[in-house]
């Protein structure tokens with residue numbers, strides 16, 4: 001089963017690295033969409049059905065945290081898992097993110113192994129339910 005993925009980061013380089021890392025991790029990707037901030041991400045989410053969102057925290061216009069809040073408040077979007085990818089990794093921050101409903105947290109820089117285990121953890125169960 002191929003997953004449709006949205007990668008949200010204000011750095012085009014990081015978005016490219018996520019794309020490459022998903023490939024290296026052997027994750028079967030269907031569509032991959034990119035957004036430069038939370039608002040662009042909401043626009044993409046309004047137009048496409050996505051299985052998983054990777055989101056940075058610090059971005060102009062709309063941060064990853066506001067994106068998570070907006071998704072949580074939406075009946076449909078709240079079912080789409082979000083993995084936060086950030087350099088901000090204090091345990092307090094990670095606890096706050098979990099409380100907001102974030103599915104997983106990945107610290108930059110990340111490896112294909114980390115990405116694979118996170119995707120399996122977040123989406124693995126769904127694959128068998130289908």
Ligand SMILES: [Mg+2]
Pocket residue numbers: 009010011056057058059
């Ligand atoms: Mg950033």
